[in-house]
Amino acid sequence: MKCPYCSHPDTRVIDSRPADDGNSIRRRRSCDVCGKRFTTYEKVETIPLIIIKKDNSREQYDRAKIEAGVLRACYKRPVSADEIQKTINEVETAVFNREEKEIPSSVVGEIVMDKLKSLDEVAYVRFASVYREFKDVNTFMDEIRKILDK
Ligand SMILES: [Zn+2]
Numbered sequence: 001m002k003c004p005y006c007s008h009p010d011t012r013v014i015d016s017r018p019a020d021d022g023n024s025i026r027r028r029r030s031c032d033v034c035g036k037r038f039t040t041y042e043k044v045e046t047i048p049l050i051i052i053k054k055d056n057s058r059e060q061y062d063r064a065k066i067e068a069g070v071l072r073a074c075y076k077r078p079v080s081a082d083e084i085q086k087t088i089n090e091v092e093t094a095v096f097n098r099e100e101k102e103i104p105s106s107v108v109g110e111i112v113m114d115k116l117k118s119l120d121e122v123a124y125v126r127f128a129s130v131y132r133e134f135k136d137v138n139t140f141m142d143e144i145r146k147i148l149d150k
Contacts, residue, residue: 003031004038011038016096018089025096049095050102058102066091066112073127077120087115121147 003011008031015028024041031037049061067088074084094111095103109131116124128143 001029001040003034003036005036006031006034008033013099016099017093025092044092047096048101051108052102052104054105061095061103063088063092066108069112069127069130070116070123072130073116073123074120075126077123079120079123083119087119090115117147 001011002009011029011031013027014030014037016025018024019026019041024043025047027040027042029038029040044061044063050058051061052058067084070084070088070091091108091111094115095108098107113124113128113131116127125143125147129140132139132143
């Protein structure tokens with residue numbers, strides 16, 4: 001993005017977080033040429049982010065998919081709608097702060113698991129079991145043990 005101060009065509013993102021409207025990302029940018037900093041609000045749809053799926057196919061990043069996974073994991077758990085939205089916001093912030101144009105779905109999955117772990121352990125195990133495609137009861141038990149060992 002162009003620097004509004006010196007018109008240098010390229011600026012660096014130093015921080016990204018979801019804006020209050022939920023549809024855009026607030027970004028702090030810094031210009032390496034003149035050293036000025038400024039804030040932009042960018043619509044999520046306009047930030048090009050491609051998810052690389054396991055079969056190597058690509059699709060446009062979609063917040064709704066993360067939301068669906070988190071909601072499924074939190075089904076009937078004592079987690080409020082606010083906490084769920086906050087968790088999804090944290091995931092989205094972490095994803096966009098990576099500053100990459102393409103991110104493997106596995107990386108997004110790890111970020112979701114990481115956030116769910118501190119939100120609700122049952123939700124975490126549910127998500128992990130779908131996500132990691134536990135082949136047998138042993139891998140599943142390993143994951144449970146990791147939680148219990150904490
Ligand atoms: Zn500049």
